[in-house]
Amino acid sequence: MASGKAGVPVSFDKIQKSFGPVRVLEELNLQVEPGEFLVLLGASGSGKTTALRILSGLETASAGRVLIGGRDVTDILPKYRDISMVFQSYALYPHKTVAENIGFPLKVRKVPQAEQEVQIRDAAAQVQLGELLHRYPRELSGGQRQRVALARAIIRRPSVFLMDEPLSNLDAKLRGHMRAELKHMQEKFGITTIYVTHDQIEAMTLARRVAILERGVLQQLATPAEIYNNPANLFVAQFIGSPPMNVVQGALDGKAFMSNGAAIATSVGGRIAKAVLGVRPEDCSVVAPAKGAIKGEIYATELIGDHTLVTLKAGNDMLTVKAAKDFTAKLGEKAGVAFSTDRLFVFDECNGLRVR
């Protein structure tokens, strides 16, 4: 591996942030391992961008500390933090050429001209931009602009990369491609990277660990697989997965989940008056009405390609099932849904926590 330096750890220590009366972050505690690719995932307004901006120094925390490489950087300027950032809009300077854009961090630090040129060419080569150094940003495609922003970030070899939804302005095909490149580059350099996104696919594919934020509170911090297979609460369970997890409301009564008069065996015990049963579409199957744990009728079928999504209406609940691609059924036909007991999740409806 060509990495010049090992990544540094980053941690948020009881970070709080409020804008006036609005609390955006409530006591965020987060440790990022050296060289880790961490994704901050959340809907808009969840506080993920604010957390990133506090780390970059563009925003000041109301309380708490930020540590980069064990060093308290809470009250120092961005330029002393040894970070670089890729913005959602790329923030390329329209009046500067690609080369000038990439070299700007060196220029403000008064690096000698000759050395600047070497480094600019080096950084441009890393992102396959060698040919375009004399163009202006407006003459580039979206993907190329993205690369320029990336080159400007890597030219300094910072301790930490910060990325604020860097792929959201690209079209779907290019996004997949750039995702792979980003991941490759991050592993090559081994620089600690914190990546903000609202796109769960990006989060799952890129991250070593994902931190899910909602309303300024960290919901779960775990590897993508762990988050998918073992969601900590109802929010995480519903946020991750496409199509989202099916939920059925009811009550947990001893060993079974009671809903609409049907008893569904679960692997957890306990008694909760208001509980929610969750099951992922791929863990369900459509069966004859008599065999199903839940009975309903076919509401819609959608052929996706390698599979068919079947939506069933059971009482007030809609259930989505991932079925084989040759599945056919008539609208309104009676059907049942079956699932394996060990793939069921039960949540307490009052606090959303997983019942284990």
Next chain:
Amino acid sequence: MSEAPFKFEKANRGLMERLFEPPAVGRMSPVANVVAYFLLAVWSIFVLFPLYWVVITSFKDAAAVNQGPFYIPFVDFVPNLNAWRAQFTEDANCNLSSIGRQFGLLVYNAFAFIVSPVVTLQPMEPQICKIFLAFTNSIVVSAASTALCVAIGSMAAYALVRVQYKPKFGNIMMFVALTVLVIAATTYTRAPWWASSAVALALFFFLARALGKHFTRTLGNGDILFWIISQRILPPIVVIIPIYVMFQAVGLLDTHLALITVYAVANLPIVVWLMYDFFSSLPIELEESAQLDGATRFGIFWDIVLPLTRPGLAATTLLTLILSWNEYLFAVFLATAKVQTMPIMVAAKNAGEKGVFWWEMCAIIVVMIIPVIIMAVFLQRFIAKGVLLGAVKG
């Protein structure tokens, strides 16, 4: 791969850095703070002091003005209301009811003017003190000219955004040639101006019909817009002498109508320029859907387009109002007695035989500038919201 050439790893800042570097993004360094506030304070004093001086002078009497500078009321001179009394209480017609009467009179005189080709009604003479006369004149002239200017200007601007015009270059040249002919005929052969203009206009329409189709070079909307805006380059002094003569020829010197029209034309380029920018930023879909619903062009303009540009329209109106209120050069020529506006009245005060009564003059200046300062504060709000920036971006 070599180590990066520099690192940003400075945790403890030295004294100089503490002084010259901001503590955080979005704040300023101590030194910058001191320098910035010092400069801003100096400039605020520079800006406010002349206004302050005018206001306090209006509360001085002859002695306080003539015996050298006094700065602070109640401290080094005793303020009094003599200057204000001289303006407002010495004349019996200086009350609110006379203002009301003046507006009634204006309506009557306007009516008399309109029906004058049919019935001759004697226009009434104003019964009002000088300062209120000038104030009402200023209000009437600037309000009416602003209304006219904004109405005409926004219509033209809207048309330039949405309709393609293709005036023929040959027709324009023909128009210019005929204009020159009319001017030559009226000045050197003593032909009556109305006759030669009518003949020329008829000739123009006839020739445009007859020859128009042979002209191929056309101009576009951009040219028309540039032509209208570029009228602002024209120094007023160039056109004011002929305009004076023109109004004299039709007997409209020293009337509200003359000032209203001339002010409206003077501000037309600004209105067209600003409104063009607002209209061109509107999405066309709303208008297209209204067109499919059967609305007329005027209906679309009135019901859909104007409400959408309300902030821009308000800002433009305010700006035009201020410019009209402040106008001086046209008024010097066109308003000799009855329609004196506030600036003319102030200037007339300067010509006293016993020297200038600065305290009285300051009182009138205060009356003159208070409305514009209030309007300026409102206009500043629009500018702060970025309403008027687009046009400057060109």
Next chain:
Amino acid sequence: MADVTNNSYQPGTSPAGASSGMSWGEWLDRHSRTFFITPAVTLILIFAIFPTFYSIVFALSRVRFTADGLQFRFVGLQNFAKQFFGNDQVHFLGKTEGIGVLGWVFFGAVTAAVLWWLYRSLRITSPVGMLGRLISAAMAIFIAWIMGASLLAGSTIGTLLTTLFYVFVGCALQFVIGTGLAFLCSQPIAGKNFFRVIFFIPLMVTPLGVGYAMKMVADITKGPFEPLLRGFGIENWVWSADPWAARFVMMICDSWQWIPFIFICMLAALENVPRDHVEAAQVDGASSVQIFREITWPQIVPVAVTVLLIRTIEAFKIVDLPNIMTGGGPGSSTESMTLHSLYIWRSNDIGTSAAVAYLLLILTVVVCASFFNYVVLGQLRKARA
């Protein structure tokens, strides 16, 4: 009129295309494109274009008021010629005898630079563009000669150079200070909005009021600075008796009124620069001065030159301040060309007044068109490309 008013608007009842059956409203709508623009164009034709042409007749004639109106006698270019050669020459151009060494050097340098510029543009411009450049060049060389012969020879300057002084020195000063204030107000300071309002006000105060206010403030015996002048021991120094001091006072008072214009436009432009760009530079370690020089300023140059153009156009119209504060004095040293024309009009010499006004028009158009073509258009193209 009668048949028009009886014909109420009924959609769908009139056969399309048949003009005789078309209702009034429909006819109006069909010709709306004409009605929208006609009022504006007509007004401008009558009150701007027509007078501009009419003014030529005045400028080419000796005009007298008689009992039955104006009497014109054609005198050719005499009214113009006497500004350049005759007895009015000193008033308009200044004393131009005895051009010194400095004057020759300056004139030679400007001429050489202009000719070099013309030679270089030979390859890149069309015949029409070349004609425009020739006119700009001729005016530049002429003004350089006048400057060399009067200003640099230390003799009196005329209203032409006084006007150019107000325009160029005044605009430069206003631009620098206005932009500086805008930069200050774009920084994170408390009370920003307060300063914005305060700084904006002078622009909107009636220019005539500004004139009288400044006349009082600048008064050397009863004005507020009297103790200060006495403190410096110069209480006998009368600025209004010294031509250059009087011109500088005019220019400073004009700046008081117009700096807000530059300030407000530049502040809006500064705040319009995308926040991302500034933040990216902050993360990369740029200081606020570096950010202004490297990021913000290059992005607002198009706005800056446009604002400067507008300000230049308006600056040529300066009249109220010298008229009120000095009456053009001492002598005619603070007279702008507008005021020059106005004073001649007052002495009932309408033809000469119109000729001076026309010279101002030519000067304004050539200067502003040159600035627009060679500077503003280039910047706008660069920004849009």
